[in-house]
Amino acid sequence: MNLEILLIAAFGGSFLTYFLGKFSHKVRDGFAVFISSALVVLVTFFYDKQVSINYYSGFFDLPFILRINTLSWFFAITIAGLGALSIAFSLSYMKERKGTNFYYLIMLLVNASMLGIVLSGDLVSFYIFWEIMSWTAFLLISYNRGPAIAAGMKYIVMSLAGSIFMLIGIFSLYANYGTFIIPEIGAGIASASSGFILFILIMFIIAFGIKNAVWPFHTWLPPAHSEAPSPFSAVLSGILIKMGSYGFLLIFYVIVGMNLFLGLGLGRFSFNYILCWVGAITIVIPTFTAMLQNDAKKLLAWHSIGQMGYIIIGISLGTSLGLAGGIFHFFNHALFKALLFLTVAAVEYRTRGVRDLNSLGGLVKKMPVTFIGVLVGALAIIGVPLTSGFVSKWLIYKTLILDGYSFLAFAAFIGTWGTLLSFYKLVHNMFLGQLPEKYKDVKKAPLSMQVPILILSGVILLFGILPGIPLKVINEIGTSFGFESLNVNIGGIASETGTLNTINILAVIAVAAILIWLFLRAGAKSRRVTQEDSYGAGLSVPTDKYHYTVEFYDPFSRMIKPYLRDVIDDFYNWIAKGAQKTFDHIRHLYTGDVGHYAIYIILFLAFLILASFGWFLL
């Protein structure tokens, strides 16, 4: 079986879905689910295969190479898996919307282009697939119209800026080595000067950093994530921005290579150490900004930025533990952030578009499955033991502490507590507390929403208890970059300086929990009461008179709010405004009067003549 089948199925399937939708929506829905799950199956077949095929090398010497290795396989399976789940979720979410044919077409195209990115073996096809991804994502972000248009505009402008930097990088590489093929560039760059490597790295870091929403390139992400249709938010946050992480891995460890990348810089202030600090800032500021948000999707969006920081630290630390932690955290973030967006989408769907944390509440009794999903997702993003998020964070912390990066570790830990506070707020304000009168009749999420939520929750718990399964693949990626192999076993990682054994932790908690449960059962029976029947010091607790979850962390938010103004965003807006004003002035040159244009031409000719005389005189 060949690699082109994957891309043909992905791209062909998306257009076919569109045309099927012209005839019947039922057939189209079925086919969309079928093609996206078929991609998962197809990708699994390529496990542990190393293929590289040159399809075409005629036109201007621009090759078209597809290749797969462990790194691309790992990303491809995540892309395909999340794609299938979000398409399945969309079935009921998009049912009553207009223009669904277009939605499915673009949704599948995004997936196809991301598969193309991870499968491409040369920088030209990489760039082409990257651009397809950028504009398809733009179409979906601004799908809802209204404020979504502005969000999409912000995204596409920043994306284009990133693409320009990437193009500069690609062409400087081509100018020096005369090739676009990734392994050949990697071979040629070994003899490059450190100045050139630094230049290349900065170009690509800006390009990938914008997509990856690394501080200070993060400003497009919060509006884009919150305005996009929710199943696409799951893809956008789960995997699309992580294409930036893939790009980082590609440029750091495949093109530039481990030794050159880690050797850059002076002493302790090496290049990768500075990158780690960028990661640390990316953790702390956005995580605490997230705590202040009252829109559920905006809260999740800010956390997407925050979690990217952990990935950046893990990837750029340059130790085998750190790299494993970074890549594992990428995978985990894809799982739990998709899960969280899907659960918020389910609530949004059932409450007819409400995602304001100040007005929801008490939904746990109405939507139990969704609650399980949001709880597992929240626990995983906090990194509670027995979820997969714990293992990846443990790896990153451990390498940070043992290598003496205490302050980076501090930033990472503080980020975790910020995450705990804001996710408790999310869970509490949506699902716990009093159920407002107007949500008395909320029904539980439809089956096509429950299944993706349950699958994702199951995978998170499975890999939290048996982290050895993904870590085996991740370890192979690390060794293919030239890192030391880790001692991975099914229940964790063994090493001399502190072993992690998740099965132990599970056993202890499970046994203790069962004993306490038995104790609870043994005592006098407890009486189930309604939410109105609660202690009010002799008075009854008023229902619906006031909502006490409003401004949940008020004393604290008032303290930190002044420090969290997004000055970066202000700065970009200032540039955008300035540019708009300048171009507005330039526009006045075009008066529409032929006489004026004639004068312009004469003035220009005069300038040319003068210039040539000047040249002559010199």
Next chain:
Amino acid sequence: MIIKIVEIIAIPVLAFLVGIFFLGLSRRIMARIHWRYGPPITQPIIDIIRFSYQESVSHGVIFDLGIIFSLAASIAVVLFIPLGGMCALSSSGGLLVILYLMLLIPLGVALSSGEGANPNISIGISRKLILSLGYEVPLILILLTLMTRYGTISIADIVSQQGSGWTIFSVPLFMSGIAYFLILPAILEIRPFDMASAPQEISSGHKVEYGGKYLAIITIEHAFTLFIGLALFVDLFLGGASNPLFFFIKMLVVFILCIFINAVFPRFRIDQAIRYLWKWPTALALAGLIATSVMW
């Protein structure tokens, strides 16, 4: 193997008994400071037995499960802490696992009581979590200092490396030790940091809906929380101990000092608490970490 299993069973029981003894003792000492006679020292145990036979109300499944997981997590934490030569599971992941399991304790209670749908609970939980964030900042700095100084993430190694001298008397680390002692009342949730369960203003906050056996579990959990906070201090700064008896004596001394603070201080407001926690303890802990990073 058999010794391990005996330890795994014995340690939580011991921790429970010591924690409960501390609870009883604290009421007794408090009473004497207030010129009262005070309840008998076994009062918390009598309470727990009485609570488990009384009627209780439940607000739903999470109301039951959250509190179970909270207590289960506190039992698990105890198993990861070396107690004077006994350490059941301290090789599995070390301090990082302890830090993370400790995070489950307030989270479990928060989830459980959150379903209670009482305004006092929301206020209490909000305060409890803010307070946790408040003391975690210096606590993390302190733990990082220790892990950097001893070059390990295993708490058993940190204890064994103190054979030559207690951490609290070694040169840059005494600052971390003082910082830990300054935040200890916040970790133990005693005055001046009991705003989360302030009985006189928000009816015990997150505990307001618990009755009967739920109250029993919350009391047991409080005993464990006391035990964990003190045991960590003894292990990290007072050199642990060679046998459990000495370990508990060291804990007792620290605890009595804390009760004296508890008895005379009024309650902070939550924002005052954060301001305090992020000023002196954090500054001391930060100084300790910087000094340690420079010297090691």
